[in-house]
Amino acid sequence: MLAIKKILCPVDFSEPSLLGLSYSAELARLFEADIEVIYVLPILPPQPIDPQFSFQVPEYEILLHRDAETRLAALVKEKIPEGIKAVPVVGHGSAGKEIVKRAEETKADLIVISSHGHGGWHHLVMGSVAERVIRHSPCPVFVVREARK
Template sequence: MVAYDRILVPTDGSDGVERAIEHAVEVATIHGATVHGLYVLNSDAYAGLAMESSWESVDSLLREDAETAVARVREIATERSETDGTAVPVQTAVVEGKPSREIVRYAENQDCDLVVMGTHGRGGLDRLLLGSVAESVIRASSIPVTTVPVEA
């Protein structure tokens, strides 16, 4: 059996991604691993904002959302611990950049053994037009990636 010591679970703060977080915590519980919760601030996505918007206030709001999202990773691990008495250590981080690139970079830099990601399971034209962070991570990562379907 493969043992995992460090499991990365990227989050975007959506309700659906909680299934992936719960799965990562479950695997961490079985293996005695640490869960790393990661939020990537995709600043490119906000480049089109009107210049009268104050970048400082936008940045502040984005960081608040990011901190809330990674805090939820810790909350889910704590809830699991309260249920069965098994504590799962959690580390969290917020980074900036292109999500797929930063997820792979973080996983490699932190010597993660597994990446657990939510995926909407889009196929065909939707994936072609919208892209898929999970697919990009799978293609670029030397670290195993488990995808968990999330609800729309």
């Protein structure tokens, strides 16, 4: 019997990632599993030092992190049905690397990730977070893609 007790679900607050979250909730219900919902904040590039520039990157990163925690907690509360344990987690760094790292650290049994379906130049230049996760994941990966219209 396949034992799925820990599901990791990356989100970026986009519609496709919300679909992935719905699949995670249903799989968690079916397998009586817990969900960890992760949002990864991108790394901000270093800023040149300018004495007239009062904005500080570390302070801004703290504000971004707090905002992400608030938004993610609200999303989990809104989208995950009662009776399913779901924990929101905010990571920081390269999304693909952080998702794989989190799956390793928590010994996730399954990653449920959405694919935005970008192709062509976007994929060539930016790559695919889902593809990176699939290539390096320590556990099975369930990829959710919106139905074609």
